[in-house]
Amino acid sequence: SQTIHQWPATLVQPVGSPLSLECTVEGTSNPNLYWYRQAAGRGLQLLFYSVGIGQISSEVPQNLSASRPQDRQFILSSKKLLLSDSGFYLCAWSPTGPIYNEQFFGPGTRLTVL
């Protein structure tokens, strides 16, 4: 069966510090991968998605970036965090092939920028 991992689970970082969140998927090949952010009291916002290694699409211009160095690894990064980057970050995957497949989410990382 497929599983998705995210770490760390929680993170407290000062403004201006770098960020690296990691997501890995097991039990599937060539998945579509996604990064979402959920700010307090708001819905999920798609940040990035990837249909293959090295292929990243950005949905919202901001100081975050994403990379996919391996088939089942998706990394969210920032060189300098802002207060507005605080939120709950969720990684998700969907099977390759037909679009409109349901997405399966990881446990999330709760980021607080102080």
Add this chain to the structure above:
Amino acid sequence: AQKVTQAQTEISVVEKEDVTLDCVYETRDTTYYLFWYKQPPSGELVFLIRRNSFDEQNEISGRYSWNFQKSTSSFNFTITASQVVESAVYLCALSDYGNKLVFGAGTILRVKS
């Protein structure tokens, strides 16, 4: 552009009551998919259901049922005989282009004993 509206910010019910969560969507496409996810306090989203735009049959799974009506662009979710453990945020989502899901703001469901 696609949009999902969950007008009910928060609903409180007493255990064993029935509750309906509303979801209204907007899209220009004729082919689209609708989803419901549950987000318990732990934060992880749990997939509940996916329906495509060509299938308007209502779906029932145990105490859960979904009413899809294209005429009113709605995809409502009903829990029959609600339980305390079902307290969570429920999110409705729409996908009509590529792999992107657009989520509603969510409805907080509080089931009290």
